[in-house]
Amino acid sequence: MLKKDRVVIVTGAGGSGCGRSISARFAMDGAAIVVSDIDEAGGQDTVRAIERKGGRATFFRADVRSESRVRELVSFAEATYGGLSVLVNNASAPHGTPEIESWMDAIETDLLGAMYATRYAVEAMRRGDGGAIVNLASISALWHGRKTPGGIPGYDVAKAGMIRMTTRLAPLAEADGIRVNCLAPGWIGTDEVRNYCESLTPDERVARGVPARLLTTDQISDAVVRLAENRSLTGRVLVWWSEDAPRLIEWGDRGYRDSLDF
Secondary structure, eight states: OOOTTOEEEETTOSSSSHHHHHHHHHHHTTOEEEEEESOHHHHHHHHHHHHHTTOEEEEEEOOTTOHHHHHHHHHHHHHHHSSOOEEEEOOOOOOOOSSGGGTHHHIIIIIIHHHHHHHHHHHHHHHTTOEEEEEEOOGGGTOSSOSSSOOOHHHHHHHHHHHHHHHHTTTHHHHHSEEEEEEEEOOBOOHHHHHHHHTSOHHHHHHTTOOSSOBOHHHHHHHHHHHHHOTTOSSOEEEEOTTSOOEEOOTTOOSOSOOOOO
8 A cells, every 4th residue: 555645646537437437546545646647627627536435636727738737737746745656657648640740749748748747857856865766658569560450650750769668767666766667558448449349340450450358447547556556567568458468578578479590
């Protein structure tokens, strides 16, 4: 269980999906939550949902593409609750198009925003007793090419960057008591994804590589909390394909399973 004095920032927590579920899960364990999003109405809804169950939460509007605003977000958490224990980098841009000129919104939000938040969270955690950072990536960042249609290139590039950022920051655990880990989930049963899946015939699902089972937002939030709490993990990537169990990638994995002679 989390200590009741833990302070948690969750970015992208103003929607009805993973960010809200992660915020509620940490609050249920007694943590104080800073809910952050560009959607103020949605963020306030998340705060009210937490407070209705007796939890502590407050909202701070931040566009993570703005480094100065992210710095203010971390400062707000420290000023409001006295420190920062956990950062969850969950904010994600709406999916763009395959054209390369549309990639930057996802890269600025999903990757650069996470880098800004991580930088200032590390500074805050160094002023305290250390802490934990959990990055939300995706299985879409793992494939070396796709055999079924789909995928958004800018999103995939950003999520691949988050995985590498996670592994490269592993030494922070020994140096500063700050553990950085990553969850790369498969298809999650948010309203948008579920509606899409239900619109397909069984044959279309197979042709498009749509899994037979979707992960739930509760499963995602539980995994995030476990990554934040497990003091034996640092720089690790937890992969959770929708139809499988969650599995940690072995440390030092070379990044591919099979190869061909060239």
